[in-house]
Amino acid sequence: xxxxxxxxxxxxxxxxxxxxxxxxxxxxxxxxxxxxxxxxxxxxxxxxxxxxxxxxxxxxxxxxxxxxxxxxxxxxxxxxxxxxxxxxxxxxxxxxxxxxxxxxxxxxxxxxxxx
Amino acid sequence: xxxxxxxxxxxxxxxxxxxxxxxxxxxxxxxxxxxxxxxxxxxxxxxxxxxxxxxxxxxxxxxxxxxxxxxxxxxxxxxxxxxxxxxxxxxxxxxxxxxxxxxxxxxxxx
Numbered sequence: 001x002x003x004x005x006x007x008x009x010x011x012x013x014x015x016x017x018x019x020x021x022x023x024x025x026x027x028x029x030x031x032x033x034x035x036x037x038x039x040x041x042x043x044x045x046x047x048x049x050x051x052x053x054x055x056x057x058x059x060x061x062x063x064x065x066x067x068x069x070x071x072x073x074x075x076x077x078x079x080x081x082x083x084x085x086x087x088x089x090x091x092x093x094x095x096x097x098x099x100x101x102x103x104x105x106x107x108x109x110x111x112x113x114x115x
Numbered sequence: 116x117x118x119x120x121x122x123x124x125x126x127x128x129x130x131x132x133x134x135x136x137x138x139x140x141x142x143x144x145x146x147x148x149x150x151x152x153x154x155x156x157x158x159x160x161x162x163x164x165x166x167x168x169x170x171x172x173x174x175x176x177x178x179x180x181x182x183x184x185x186x187x188x189x190x191x192x193x194x195x196x197x198x199x200x201x202x203x204x205x206x207x208x209x210x211x212x213x214x215x216x217x218x219x220x221x222x223x224x225x
Contacts, residue, residue: 004158031211043159043202043215056211091158103149104213106158 002026004107006092012113016081021110023075023092032075033093033104034067036060043091049075082114117142117205124220127197133190135219137203140184146207148179150188151215152199159202159215162188193223 005024013019025032034046047057049067066078075094079086089111093104120138127133139148150162163170163177165186170177176189190197202218 033212035213037156042217043153043213045212045214048211058212089156093158103161103164106160108158109156 004092004094004105006090006107006110008110009108010111010113012115013082015084015114019079019082019112021077021079021090021092021112023077023094023107024073025075025092025094026096026105027073029094029096029105031055031095031104032067032069033095034077035091035093035106036088037091037109038085038088046077079112082112084114087112087114117146119203119205119216121201121203121216121219123217124222126222126224127190127193129195129223129225130192133193133197133221133223135188135190135201135203135221136185137188138185139203139205142183142205143207146205148177148183148186149204149206149213150175150177151202151204151213152197153202153218154196154199159213162201193221195223195225197221198223 007022032049035043037043045058047061048055064080068076089109091109092107095104117139147164147166149164151159153159163172163175165177165179179186200218200220202215204213
């Protein structure tokens, strides 16, 4: 069964450093998402991406964040200058087509630790 | 998207049915009810969705009341692997993001 994959599974970085989290969505999917979950808190939406542009973003997704689909398979989240409060699990998700009936498939997540 | 209310926690004996309630009294006519679950910090997993009719798949059944103001997710024969946080999410057809609440922590006991 096709699945969303994410790399790395765990990323440790120093505050102020740039990090890139990578995702490979399911191959025929058209909509891509990033969510994050700070330890012990709710899963929070960051951004959605369709047709090579951001279609929606939350207030969390400020200028420090960017997303890109550099080729036909990868979808990346870049954090330009990491802060301690960026430590969280980051989940990528994808879905196909349009309509409410298209569920989102989530990857296993990348645990980001900012020291 | 309409707000949902779920109990913070529930327990269920292994092999018994788990019935997880959700209130969504402000749901509008074109909004769907989705259920996802998250097993211990793994990525959320889609379970089922519905608009107004009851739905069943290989994982669960979804019962939506006639006025659509509440629903119940039923896991017919809960196993220890069903221990997870279950999220009820209401979303319109034009919406894209999923808004996760606190969910219900279901603990299946041996």
